[in-house]
Amino acid sequence: MAQRRNADFVLYPGDTVFIDHSPWLTVRDVFSVVTTAAVITSAIAQILWESR
Numbered sequence: 001m002a003q004r005r006n007a008d009f010v011l012y013p014g015d016t017v018f019i020d021h022s023p024w025l026t027v028r029d030v031f032s033v034v035t036t037a038a039v040i041t042s043a044i045a046q047i048l049w050e051s052r
Helices: 023-050
Strands: none
16 A cells, blocks of 8 residues: 555545444444433433333
């Protein structure tokens, strides 16, 4: 890669970039699922609490 110029790495509209799966992506995916579950649980709890 040291022999490449910056112009060789120009992206154009419609280009697709693939990124290998890494441990950081796994952590982000788990965090996203847990956060979504927490928001849904909180909303249900508030609805049930207000309907008392």
